[in-house]
Amino acid sequence: MPELSSSLDKRWAMLMFNAGNNDLSNASLKDLRELCRVGVSPHTHAVVEIGMTGEFSGFIRYEITEPDARYDSHDPRRTAYRMVIERIPDAAIKPRANEEKTLTEFLRWSRERYPSVHEILVLWGHGDGQRVTIDLAGRALTMNSIRNALKNSEYTPKRPLTILGFDACLMSNIENAYEFKDFVTLLIGSQALEPIDGWPYDKLLAKLNTNPDPLTVTHSLIADYISSYHERLPFGICLAVVELKKLDHLALLVSDLGTYLQKNVTTLYGDIRKSRIYAQSFLHIGFVDLLDFTRNVANRSGDEHLLKLVKDMAAAHANCIRAEKLGYTVKDASGLSIWFPSFRKQFEKGRDAYTRLAFSAEHSGWLNFLDLYHARSPAE
Numbered sequence: 001m002p003e004l005s006s007s008l009d010k011r012w013a014m015l016m017f018n019a020g021n022n023d024l025s026n027a028s029l030k031d032l033r034e035l036c037r038v039g040v041s042p043h044t045h046a047v048v049e050i051g052m053t054g055e056f057s058g059f060i061r062y063e064i065t066e067p068d069a070r071y072d073s074h075d076p077r078r079t080a081y082r083m084v085i086e087r088i089p090d091a092a093i094k095p096r097a098n099e100e101k102t103l104t105e106f107l108r109w110s111r112e113r114y115p116s117v118h119e120i121l122v123l124w125g126h127g128d129g130q131r132v133t134i135d136l137a138g139r140a141l142t143m144n145s146i147r148n149a150l151k152n153s154e155y156t157p158k159r160p161l162t163i164l165g166f167d168a169c170l171m172s173n174i175e176n177a178y179e180f181k182d183f184v185t186l187l188i189g190s191q192a193l194e195p196i197d198g199w200p201y202d203k204l205l206a207k208l209n210t211n212p213d214p215l216t217v218t219h220s221l222i223a224d225y226i227s228s229y230h231e232r233l234p235f236g237i238c239l240a241v242v243e244l245k246k247l248d249h250l251a252l253l254v255s256d257l258g259t260y261l262q263k264n265v266t267t268l269y270g271d272i273r274k275s276r277i278y279a280q281s282f283l284h285i286g287f288v289d290l291l292d293f294t295r296n297v298a299n300r301s302g303d304e305h306l307l308k309l310v311k312d313m314a315a316a317h318a319n320c321i322r323a324e325k326l327g328y329t330v331k332d333a334s335g336l337s338i339w340f341p342s343f344r345k346q347f348e349k350g351r352d353a354y355t356r357l358a359f360s361a362e363h364s365g366w367l368n369f370l371d372l373y374h375a376r377s378p379a380e
Contacts, residue, residue: 127168143357
């Protein structure tokens, strides 16, 4: 069996925080097998903290090894191994206070043990657009807690995490992207539901083993994810990468959009309401596609200011986002959503958490619009 890697000059480290101690346990084990099908190279690390239920309940930390050198590259026995580094039982998890601390401890441990030039952190589990659920008890990582974990793990604007990936449903929205712009270079996620099989980890690790640049990693992952479902598409899928250092201009335009809609809500209310109904949306959680909604309201109203604003937004969007999609149900998805609940009760329920996001605090125009719009909208 291969020895544990001890090199300190790796090009890439793949860190997966895998919330498998729920109804996704089987899928999480499948993804581990995909990683072992490829194994790491002398240039890469791959480490997984995976939540488990069953004979052992808690988290297990694995290192993925290099492929077994006793067999040549065409031999099916040439696989890698997942080597248990540490077991953390539930009884040890509960005193660790909260989900933010759990992620922080994993990141600190990973960075100390597996140093590298670039890191990709994958948060794997159920997503609802605002949280990633990590166990059957409903514990979840909010965007605030993930941001704090990154900060507490010594990621900074000068030394950011290279890639943050959400292998979870519904997580690609402007609010989430903005939350990490000071600590992450590239964010990758889906606006829509994801199939239970998630990302093709064998292809992702194989790409990392070739020493690619960060954008190449994300673009290849998007293409491989979409192509892997061509023959077995369960529903419409999409995946996008956001270059976070280029996001500020788009965020400012979105705030300007909110401010303009707020000032003209009386005359534009009907067009806004219809645009919210007919714009590309995702499940029932209150998110709509940012560009599709803006185009809808601009075209319906014929408002010259909105028509110009949507052109500016489209240009800013294209400058920082690359996305691919497959399937009719996501035909108008552009890569990035925005929170726009359909009904007042839904808005009131989520408003407090929304105010704690950096996007809301630094670009208040959109929230101010939502406040005024929902003061006029039906309760349900």
